[in-house]
Amino acid sequence: MEAKLEVGIFGFGTVGSGVIHILEEHAEKISQMTGYQVSVKTVLVRDLEKNRRYETKGFSLTTEPAAILNDPDISVVVEVMGSIEPAREYVLQALKAGKHVVTANKDLIALHGDELIAVAQANKCDLFYEASVAGGIPILRTIVNGLAADKMQKVMGIVNGTTNFMLTKMKTEKRSYESVLKEAQDLGFAESDPTNDVDGIDAARKMVILTRLAFGMNVDLADVDTVGIRGIAPRDMEVAEQLKYVIKLVGTAEERNGSVAVSVGPVLLPKYHPMAGVNNENNAVFVTGAAAGETMYYGPGAGELPTATSVVSDIIMVAKNSKLGINGNAFNSYKHDTKQTSSDEIFSKYYLRIVMDDKTGTFLKLTQIFAEAGVGFDKILQEPLDEFTATVVVVTHVTSKAQLEQAIEKVQLEPQMQVEAKYKVVEG
Numbered sequence: 001m002e003a004k005l006e007v008g009i010f011g012f013g014t015v016g017s018g019v020i021h022i023l024e025e026h027a028e029k030i031s032q033m034t035g036y037q038v039s040v041k042t043v044l045v046r047d048l049e050k051n052r053r054y055e056t057k058g059f060s061l062t063t064e065p066a067a068i069l070n071d072p073d074i075s076v077v078v079e080v081m082g083s084i085e086p087a088r089e090y091v092l093q094a095l096k097a098g099k100h101v102v103t104a105n106k107d108l109i110a111l112h113g114d115e116l117i118a119v120a121q122a123n124k125c126d127l128f129y130e131a132s133v134a135g136g137i138p139i140l141r142t143i144v145n146g147l148a149a150d151k152m153q154k155v156m157g158i159v160n161g162t163t164n165f166m167l168t169k170m171k172t173e174k175r176s177y178e179s180v181l182k183e184a185q186d187l188g189f190a191e192s193d194p195t196n197d198v199d200g201i202d203a204a205r206k207m208v209i210l211t212r213l214a215f216g217m218n219v220d221l222a223d224v225d226t227v228g229i230r231g232i233a234p235r236d237m238e239v240a241e242q243l244k245y246v247i248k249l250v251g252t253a254e255e256r257n258g259s260v261a262v263s264v265g266p267v268l269l270p271k272y273h274p275m276a277g278v279n280n281e282n283n284a285v286f287v288t289g290a291a292a293g294e295t296m297y298y299g300p301g302a303g304e305l306p307t308a309t310s311v312v313s314d315i316i317m318v319a320k321n322s323k324l325g326i327n328g329n330a331f332n333s334y335k336h337d338t339k340q341t342s343s344d345e346i347f348s349k350y351y352l353r354i355v356m357d358d359k360t361g362t363f364l365k366l367t368q369i370f371a372e373a374g375v376g377f378d379k380i381l382q383e384p385l386d387e388f389t390a391t392v393v394v395v396t397h398v399t400s401k402a403q404l405e406q407a408i409e410k411v412q413l414e415p416q417m418q419v420e421a422k423y424k425v426v427e428g
Contacts, residue, residue, distance in 0.1 A: 002031060002035070002036065002037045003035065003036050003037070004036065004037050004039065005034070005036040005037070005038045005039075005075060005076060005318075005319050005322065006039060006040075006041040006073050006074050006075060006076075007023070007038065007039065007040045007041065007074065007075075007076045007077075007078060007315065008040075008041060008042045008043070008044070008068030008069075008071065008074040008076070008077050008078070008099075009040060009042075009043045009044065009068075009077075009078045009080065010044045010065070010068070010077065010078065010079045010080065010081045010087070010090055011043075011044065011045075011079065011080040011081030011082070012043045012044075012045045012061070013080065013081075013082075014303075014304045014307075015080040015104055015131070015304060015307045015308050015311065016043065016078070016080045016081075017304060017308075018304035018305050018307065018308025018309075018311075019040075019078060019080065019308045019311050019312055019315075020040050020043075020059070021304075021305070021308065022305065022308050022309060022312045023038060023039065023040060023312060023315075024058075026312070027039075030312075030316060030319075033316060033319075033320070034316055034319035034320055034323060035319075035323050036319045036322070036323070038315060038316075038319060039058065039059070040058070040059040041059055041060070041071070041073060041074055042059060042060050042061075042062055042067055042068050042071065042074065043059055043060075043061050043062070044061075044062055044063070044064075044065055044067070044068055044081070045061050045062070045063060046063065047063075048061055048063060065086075065090055065093075068094075069090065069093050069094055069097055069099075070097070074099065075099055075100060075322070076099065076100045076101075076102065076315055076318050076319075077090075077091070077094040077099045077100070077101050077102070078101075078102045078103070078311060078315065079091055079094075079101060079102070079103040079104070079105055079108075080103070080104050080105075080311065081105075082105060082107075083105075083107070084105075084107050084108055084111060084112070087103075087105055087108050088108055088112055088116075091103065091108070091116060091127075092115075092116070092119060095116070095119045095120050095123050095125050095127065096119065096123060098123055098124075098125060099125065100125050100126040100127070100128075100318045100322075100327060101116075101120065101125065101126070101127050101128075102126075102127075102128050102129070102131075102311055102314040102315055102318065103127075103128075103129050103131075103132065104129070104131035104132055104307055104310070104311055105129070105132060106129075106132035106133060106202070106205050106206050106209060107205055108132075109129045109132050109209055110132075110205035110206070110208040110209055110221060111205070111221065113129075113209070113212065113218075114218060117330055117331070120328065120330075121328055121329075121330060123328070124327055124328030125327060125328055126317070126318045126321055126327050126328065126329075126331075127331060128314035128317055128318065128331055129209070129314070129331070130310040130311075130313060130314050131307045131308075131310035131311045131314070132206070132209060133157075133159060133206045133209050133210060133285075134157070134159055134206070134283040134284075134285060134297075134299070134301050135161075135283065135299070135300055135301045135302045135303060135306045135307045135310065136299045136300045136301070136303070136305075136306025136307060136309055136310060137283060137284075137285065137297050137298065137299040137300075137301070138297075138310060138313065139157075139210070139285045139297050140209070140210075140213055140331070140332075141313075142287075142297060143155075143210070143213045143214050143287070143332075144213055144331065144332045144334075147287065147289055147292060147295075149291065150289035150290060150291045150292050151289060151290040151291070152214040152215060152255065152287065152288075152289055152290075153254070153255055153288045153289060153290055154252070154253070154254045154255070154287070154288040155207075155210050155211070155214045155252070155253045155254075155285065155286070155287050155288075156250055156251070156252045156275065156285070156286040156287075156288075156426075157203075157206070157207070157210065157250065157251045157252075157283070157284065157285040157286065158248055158249065158250060158251075158275055158278050158282075158283055158284050158285075158301075159202075159203050159206040159207070159210075159251055159283055159285065159301065160197055160200075160202050160203040160206075160249060160283075160301070161189065161280075161281035161282065161283060161300075161301035161302050162184055162189045162190045162194070162197040162198070162202075162281070163197055163198060163200075163203070163228070163229050163249040164248065164249065164278065164279070164280065164281060164282065164283070164301075165180075165184055165189050165280050165281045166180045166181060166184050166190075166198075166229065167229065167232070167247060167248060167249065168279040168280050169183065169184075170232070170234070170237055171237050171241070171246065171247070174234060174237070174238075175234070176233075176234055177229065177230060177232060177233075181194060181198065189281060198228045198229055198230055199226070199228035199230065200226045200227055200228040200229075200249065200264040200265065201221075201226065201228075203226075203249060203251045203264045204221055204224040204226045204251065204262075204264045205221060206251065207219075207224055207251035207252075207253055207262050207263075207264055208220075208221055208224065208262070210251070210253055210285070211253040211260060211262050212332070213331075213332045213334075214253060214287070215253065215255050215260050215336060216332075216334040216335045216336035217260050217336050217337075217338040217339070218338050219253075219260065219262050219338060219340075223262065223340060224262045224263065224264060225261075225262070225263040225264070225265070226263070226264045226265065227264065227265035227266065228249070228265075229249055229266060231266075231420070231421055232247060232266055232421070233353075233420075233421070235353070235391065236266075236351075236353060236421055236423075239351075239353075239381060239393050240268050240351075242381075243268075243379065243395065244270065244271050245268035245269060245270060245271065245276075245351075245425070246268070246269050246270075246271055246273075246276040247266050247267070247268055247269075247423070248266070248267055248269055248275060248276070248278070249264065249265070249266055249267075250264070250265070250266075250267040250269070250275070250424075250426075251263070251264045252264075252267075252424075254341075254346075256341050256345055256346075257341075257345070258336075258337075258339060259339040259340060259341040259342075259345070260338070260339070260340065260341060261340070261341035261345075261346045263424075265423060265424065266423040266424075267423060267424045267425070267426055268351050268423055268424070268425040268426065269426050270426065270427065273426060274286060274296045275296070278298060281300070281301060281302065281303075282298065282299065282300060282301060283298070283299065283300070283301030284296055284297065284298040284299075285297045342402075343400065343401040343402040343405065344400045344401070344402040344403075345400070346400060346401040346402075347398050347399065347400055347401075348398065348399070348401070348424045348425065348426075349378065349395060349396055349397065349398050349399075349424070349425035349426075349427060350395070350396045350399065350404055350422060350423065350424060350425060351393070351394070351395050351421070351422070351423045351424075351425050352393070352394045352395075352396070352408075352419055352421065352422050353391060353392075353393050353419070353420050353421035354366065354391070354392045354393075354394065354411070354417055354418065354419050354420065355385060355389055355390075355391055355392075355417070355418050355420055356389065356390055356392060356416055356417035356418070357388060357389060357390075357416040357417070358384060358385075358387075358388055358389050358390040359416075362416050362417060363382070363392065365414065365416075365417070366392070366411065366417060369407055369410045369411055369414075370394075370396075370407045372407075372410075373403045373404070373406045373407035373410070374399070374403050375396050375397070375399045375403050375404055375407050376396065376397040376399070377394050377395070377396060377397070378395045378396060378397050379393075379394070379395040380392065380393070380394055380395075381393040381394075395425055396425075404422075408422065
């Protein structure tokens with residue numbers, strides 16, 4: 001008779017429902033791959049009376065976490081409830097009780113991953129979190145296993161579907177940020193408080209996880225240079241189009257001489273760049289390795305079944321490890337001393353939108369400030385904004401972040417000019 005592997009799930013929302021659906025639909029394939037009959041035994045919910053899309057057949061619902069945490073028959077706990085507390089507490093209790101954990105919670109892994117990984121290893125438990133970044137794209141396992149022999153140089157990602165949907169609408173329909181935000185909220189892509197998405201916080205947390213796996217470095221969220229999309233004006237979209245670029249919110253982690261620079265912000269991508277065509281709520285991660293060169297992984301960044309597929313893949317890994325008796329190995333054992341790249345070693349082209357008084361000598365003053373900082377201009381566009389002011393758009397030559405910051409600092413001290421937008425420009 002086939003051995004049983006029983007699962008407890010914290011959360012019966014979109015992803016939790018999807019996990020149950022996939023485990024039922026693909027039961028035969030999963031049992032062939034793992035040698036286990038994998039089934040859900042108990043699901044933690046807030047409200048037992050709530051109407052749900054899926055029938056609760058073959059498993060029971062509970063409002064008591066202990067019904068899962070203290071059940072000796074449940075060997076795998078799936079956490080898909082979101083938020084940090086009480087999820088962190090439940091995961092810790094599960095690991096300490098010797099239960100393997102699969103989570104889709106990027107906030108939890110980004111902020112408390114080190115602690116949870118240590119507890120998992122101490123208790124010889126698996127802790128997997130493939131679904132925490134880019135939903136249905138198996139990017140974490142690709143980095144850990146598929147690219148294990150390569151030395152990562154750079155990871156770039158469109159890893160937030162909400163902002164990518166909004167930027168796609170702003171570009172194709174020539175609409176304002178406020179207008180597309182309202183539509184994203186009406187469609188359920190954006191929360192009523194969209195801060196985490198539009199200010200780049202969600203993407204930054206995912207970049208913390210990607211940096212840990214790609215470079216073995218534990219970067220704090222505070223060390224991720226994070227800018228959101230609130231400041232992107234229709235004019236920026238127009239100019240980008242004119243210059244044959246597309247604006248995307250991109251997370252970047254780049255290794256240089258044993259240090260890493262991690263950032264999230266609007267980036268101008270050339271139209272022919274593979275990520276420039278990633279639209280709507282889709283995600284993509286673009287990886288540069290010393291040996292493999294450039295590879296891109298594309299797909300849905302969220303949604304019931306794409307995310308649930310990643311969760312169930314992790315459950316299958318737990319089952320395979322259990323069969324082989326090798327649970328408790330870290331998802332990723334690659335570790336490296338964490339060192340931040342200094343701003344004078346971070347190089348890029350930059351797009352700047354500057355509003356200035358439209359009078360003789362102002363533009364000359366601007367060019368002098370940038371020349372003194374060692375920043376050269378590649379492209380310049382100037383047009384009147386009204387009777388008294390002009391908008392100047394500049395694309396710089398490749399320059400260091402330190403030089404650019406020095407120039408901007410001096411510009412902001414001048415009463416007749418103001419930098420209103422600063423975005424990276426990717427070449428090639």
